[in-house]
Amino acid sequence: MDYLSEKIVKRIFIFFLIYLPLQYAVVGIVGYYSSEPWPAFVFPGFKSIYVYGDTYQINQFMVEVESPDGTVLREFAPQQFFYEIPNSQVTGFLRSNLDGADDFEAFDTETRNWFRERAQALVGVSPGDLYYLHRRQYMTRFDNKLNIDSVKVLNRFKIAEGNL
Amino acid sequence: MIANDRFSKWIFDSYHPTAKGLALYRIFTALMFLIFLMPDATYYSDMADFPDEFFSPPPGPMMFFSEFPSAWFFYTIHVLLALSWVGVLLGYKTRFCSLAAAGFMLLLMGFIFSIGKVNHQMLLVLVPGFMAFSNWGATYSIDSSNSDIKVKAEGWPIVLLALFIGFMFFTAGFPKILGGWLDPDSMATRGHLLNQYFVRGRTELLSGFAVELDLPWVWSFLDWATVVFEVGFLVAVLRSEWTRLFVCFAVLFHFSTMLTLNIAFLVNFPAYAAFLPWDKIHRCLKPRLSSFRVTASLPLTFGSALFMLFAVIKMIDKSAVFLPDNEPSFNEVTIIGTALIIVIVLGIRKIGELKANLRT
Numbered sequence: 378m379d380y381l382s383e384k385i386v387k388r389i390f391i392f393f394l395i396y397l398p399l400q401y402a403v404v405g406i407v408g409y410y411s412s413e414p415w416p417a418f419v420f421p422g423f424k425s426i427y428v429y430g431d432t433y434q435i436n437q438f439m440v441e442v443e444s445p446d447g448t449v450l451r452e453f454a455p456q457q458f459f460y461e462i463p464n465s466q467v468t469g470f471l472r473s474n475l476d477g478a479d480d481f482e483a484f485d486t487e488t489r490n491w492f493r494e495r496a497q498a499l500v501g502v503s504p505g506d507l508y509y510l511h512r513r514q515y516m517t518r519f520d521n522k523l524n525i526d527s528v529k530v531l532n533r534f535k536i537a538e539g540n541l
Numbered sequence: 542m543i544a545n546d547r548f549s550k551w552i553f554d555s556y557h558p559t560a561k562g563l564a565l566y567r568i569f570t571a572l573m574f575l576i577f578l579m580p581d582a583t584y585y586s587d588m589a590d591f592p593d594e595f596f597s598p599p600p601g602p603m604m605f606f607s608e609f610p611s612a613w614f615f616y617t618i619h620v621l622l623a624l625s626w627v628g629v630l631l632g633y634k635t636r637f638c639s640l641a642a643a644g645f646m647l648l649l650m651g652f653i654f655s656i657g658k659v660n661h662q663m664l665l666v667l668v669p670g671f672m673a674f675s676n677w678g679a680t681y682s683i684d685s686s687n688s689d690i691k692v693k694a695e696g697w698p699i700v701l702l703a704l705f706i707g708f709m710f711f712t713a714g715f716p717k718i719l720g721g722w723l724d725p726d727s728m729a730t731r732g733h734l735l736n737q738y739f740v741r742g743r744t745e746l747l748s749g750f751a752v753e754l755d756l757p758w759v760w761s762f763l764d765w766a767t768v769v770f771e772v773g774f775l776v777a778v779l780r781s782e783w784t785r786l787f788v789c790f791a792v793l794f795h796f797s798t799m800l801t802l803n804i805a806f807l808v809n810f811p812a813y814a815a816f817l818p819w820d821k822i823h824r825c826l827k828p829r830l831s832s833f834r835v836t837a838s839l840p841l842t843f844g845s846a847l848f849m850l851f852a853v854i855k856m857i858d859k860s861a862v863f864l865p866d867n868e869p870s871f872n873e874v875t876i877i878g879t880a881l882i883i884v885i886v887l888g889i890r891k892i893g894e895l896k897a898n899l900r901t
Contacts, residue, residue, distance in 0.1 A: 386697050390552055397708045407600050415599040415659045420713035424720030435739045461587035469658020473597040488592040
């Protein structure tokens, strides 16, 4: 027979009607303790809220490249520094690979070399130390325009040391 | 007994596709995948060159791997995926090729998402995976020309697809309720807009206008509308008319998020297209094409016209004349914009039909 019998099709539906809520529960539990499992039949929740009255909080993540003398040479948005990673994945990439770290020793030599080579390719000269910066901008609406109220650096740590 | 009958009716009587209608959908979907929805092959060598430490698989089967495979592995799977879709397009071993397309896409996505972020693109797998069982290769295909056995077009895979879409939308809406989106002061949509605009640099189309829009009731309305739409979709799958209405809402939803948040979910559109009245489209195309004395068969003409249209859109996109930052891309704006026009036309026709019914 070329197609499935009605009985089998009904069983397939019953299976998925049970499976879908169960896998959603697993996604919730595993996602809470670790990160979102895959493959899973879910769409993004976007449950976080960033607006509090007339104040807006914007988290910014940057890669700071210093010159060998220790002055900041350039700041890169993650989309610029990790330019090959699709924009939709950059934030998740940072969360998985950089947010948990607090020092360059968290990365192995291969990774630190990769950071250095990338920085050198972007700035065109041999870079000094590289830093990962997490800062928060507080914005308020004034004169019908959004203005930056204040900026707070929440975390700044070295991700690669300068040329050794 | 009654519940069992209703259950059977829902599964088997919600949709009655014709083999010819499904064949047109098959050709449309295969061309959409081949031209617009294949993973970006230029990313494979980048992935292979990443340090092993960047390999951060999500919990699941990808944890069996410890690093990104070499670029040739990706290219091999990419070619196999493309060949599978060519098989679906031509209707050659259609069921096998459909399942292979689903499998290869799943494998590629697994590695692409092992950079530390899962994108929600499972409909790219579900569409060929489910439609494999609809017999969408029953006509206008190499399979049908090689066999005299008539196979029936099945509607239940479309119900299953609707169930998955409805459930997946529910998983997007439910956490929003828990997260406080229904609080009139939260203006969550606006918060996400600002996040996309200032943090991710998504500043195309109407995003700048939306950032400056200071009408709290509009933002609250959008919060509520989003939650009602996403949660309501699960209920809508119970009836085909409701499902089609919610698919229209989905097109409107994606169009508006593309304009303001610059997030275009083109990956969902082949799944939404399953709910188009393909048998009516077939009935409409057949006399028109014969009136122009087109010698080639209908599927060949339909496929060629669609291929040329898609190729032109793709070429304009690649030339980067419009929307060079690619977020959203010219492809996405054109196709989602066209989908919105189709929804508006179908809506106007439906209203006309309802008015005529009321008069009689």
